[in-house]
Amino acid sequence: MKDGSDVVKDTMVLENISIILNETQLPENIGFTARAMANMGMTRLVLVKPKNCDLSRVRKTATGMSVDIVEQMEVSDDLRAALKPFQYIVGTTARLGNHRLAMADPRLLASELIPISKNNKVGILFGPEDCGLSNEQLRFCHKIVTINTSFFSSLNLSHAVMVICYELFMNSHEPSKISLPRLANxxxxxxxxxxxxxxxxxxxxxxxxxxxxxxxxxxxxxxxxxxxxxxxxxxxxxxxxxxxxxxxxxxxxx
Amino acid sequence: MKDGSDVVKDTMVLENISIILNETQLPENIGFTARAMANMGMTRLVLVKPKNCDLSRVRKTATGMSVDIVEQMEVSDDLRAALKPFQYIVGTTARLGNHRLAMADPRLLASELIPISKNNKVGILFGPEDCGLSNEQLRFCHKIVTINTSFFSSLNLSHAVMVICYELFMNSHEPSKISLPRLANxxxxxxxxxxxxxxxxxxxxxxxxxxxxxxxxxxxxxxxxxxxxxxxxxxxxxxxxxxxxxxxxxxxxx
Known part of the structure; x- marks a missing residue:
């Protein structure tokens, strides 16, 4: 289905996009996140103040090639410091609060992020399992993304990561788009x-x-x-x- | 974001589509599947010969409104019998074998399934975690779907369910399409x-x-x-x- 040149293209397109998990509670969700990323050709994982990062539990769910992502992930104890290198930050939230930042669904987000990511480091930020990102944390973000759901809006953290990574991967295969210049980090x-x-x-x-x-x-x-x-x-x-x-x-x- | 009539529409569109897990090994994956389904407005879950269906472990991952799906799920000990009521069966596989059934990616599949589901019961069949559906089991299917991946093609079972349900949910919101007549079950x-x-x-x-x-x-x-x-x-x-x-x-x- 896919020749070598396609694989190289995926990696090059998505290598500027990082997944950043803020204050994740369960090590299994970190492992499942790494696995979802590996499935969709993403490689860079950043943990900020994980509440529990027991690597033996992380590795239980980070099977196959996602082990590499776990071995190379960065761990930071300060969100603001962890975000420094990024020119474009996306916050994820299930809450439809009254913040008025530009909101997007994952498909629209992917179509916007792929051109930005060609010349910019992009970070996609996910909050803790129980309460998500606070309004204060969402303030660091250029864009907010919400996954459309039915009645029950609370997604498992790694399921939310999967949907976002899936849309990015799908979009990275579409015909090439113009790239945007370097944004401020x-x-x-x-x-x-x-x-x-x-x-x-x-x-x-x-x-x-x-x-x-x-x-x-x-x-x-x-x-x-x-x-x-x-x-x-x-x-x-x-x-x-x-x-x-x-x-x-x-x-x-x- | 969504008024009452939209919610009713989701449920009506997707209520004819069931997720069928064949010989699932881990109860946690059954729970996570129910949760992903609840997020995306799907309600009908069928288990065929689950290797372990310890409900206390299923319930650990089937949080919130997905509990209802677990309580109402059907359990069968024979795949052929479980498939009887369905007019259209989709098999999921990561393997790009030499079977030549019509193959689709999840987005294309969703666009085809939503019109079929208006007058037909549709079952989407997922194999066990370690080896997926056998060629013999794929023979029951009208269509095979494969989720596009990067290097590492092995998705967690509930992540695969999430991607398929997400595409169905996204498609169910698109403008109404012609419906297809009842197919043979x-x-x-x-x-x-x-x-x-x-x-x-x-x-x-x-x-x-x-x-x-x-x-x-x-x-x-x-x-x-x-x-x-x-x-x-x-x-x-x-x-x-x-x-x-x-x-x-x-x-x-x-």
């Missing part, structure tokens, strides 16, 4: 948001008692734009300029 | 094949030492046609007529 973005918040508090645009409210509005707007590294530099340049200008005013007052 | 079909084999051996068309070879060719041809109940009756009518004619000839010889 999470390190650049979060530094920018910190800087923005500081400046906006300094100038009294946002209330220091509740800075999150306005910052969320700004994040929602900017995450839809998919900022490039160059654009983040421009925004930080403006922030620095405001800092400098305020400094000058204060000097003249003295 | 497995009881009618297998009775017809037995009758055909008997007659074809009687008239010396097939070698009694190796009847399977020719019967497989006939099955391959007829399963592509998706025979209706009326057509099965016609074929059996022809068989009976041949029997009668031979009887007449033998009488005149006496």
């Amino acid at each position: 999470s390190f650049e973005l979060e530094g920018m948001y910190d800087h923005l918040q500081e400046v906006l508090m300094t100038i009294g645009f946002i209330n220091p008692q509740n800075p999150e409210h306005w910052m969320n509005n700004i994040r929602r707007f900017l995450s839809r734009v998919s900022l490039r590294a160059r654009e983040v530099k421009i925004i930080r340049g403006i922030c620095r300029q405001i800092d400098w200008y305020i400094g000058q005013i204060e000097k003249t007052r003295e | 497995s009881f009618e079909l297998e009775g017809m094949y037995d009758h055909l084999q008997e007659v074809l051996m009687t008239i010396g068309f097939i070698n009694p030492q190796n009847p399977e070879h020719w019967m497989n060719n006939i099955r391959r041809f007829l399963s592509r046609v998706s025979l209706r109940a009326r057509e099965v009756k016609i074929i059996r009518g022809i068989c009976r007529q041949i029997d009668w004619y031979i009887g007449q000839i033998e009488k005149t010889r006496e």
Whole structure:
């Protein structure tokens, strides 16, 4: 069904996309996730603060070639640090809350991610089994994806990973698409948001008692734009300029 | 995201499609299968000769609303008997063997099955975890489906169920399609094949030492046609007529 060149193509297309499991509770789900990834040609797994990472239990469900994924997976104890290398972060959620980030179903997501992934590192973030990602964690994400379900919306973690990876794999076989330029990574973005918040508090645009409210509005707007590294530099340049200008005013007052 | 009428539509569309697990080894996989089905709006589960059906282990993975599916599942000790009520049977396999039945990927399958399921009972058959369906079991099927994979083709059983149910659920939301008339069920079909084999051996068309070879060719041809109940009756009518004619000839010889 498939010749060698196709296999190489899969790996090249999907090697920039990582699965990131945040605070996973059951080692078996980590193993099943690795297996689903191996089935669908994905190789990079990142664990953030796993509640239990007993490797003997992980390996029970990570059969066959998924063993390699388990051996090479990264483990991090801080979500923000783990997300730094990624230019595009997708959050998964079953909850249809009132956050207004751009939402997509897995098929639409895959069609958008494959072109982005050609020049960018993409991370797909899954929350813990019992409660999923918090609104605070979803704030790191450029896009939210929800798997359509019937009455019962709670998917097993590895089943959710399988559906997303399956759609990515299916899409990676479609005729080639234009690729998107390198986007800002999470390190650049979060530094920018910190800087923005500081400046906006300094100038009294946002209330220091509740800075999150306005910052969320700004994040929602900017995450839809998919900022490039160059654009983040421009925004930080403006922030620095405001800092400098305020400094000058204060000097003249003295 | 979804109003009441949509939910009713899902259930009505998918209620004619059953998941049939043949000789499943691990009770946890039965539970995970029920959960994946509940997520995707499917309700009917049939177990055939489960190797271990410890309900306490099944229930550990069949969380939430999938408990209802476990409580209502049917258990059978004979595959052929379990398949009797179904007019259209799909076999799942990872093996790309030399059987030449019509093959499909899950997306194509879903687009074909939804119209068939409006007037027909459809069964999707999954083999045991270690070896899948045998060629003999695949012979009962009108269609074979294979999930596209990368290097590592061995999916966890419940992951395979999830991908198939997900595609069916996605397709059931698409604009309504024409429905197909009632097809012959497995009881009618297998009775017809037995009758055909008997007659074809009687008239010396097939070698009694190796009847399977020719019967497989006939099955391959007829399963592509998706025979209706009326057509099965016609074929059996022809068989009976041949029997009668031979009887007449033998009488005149006496």
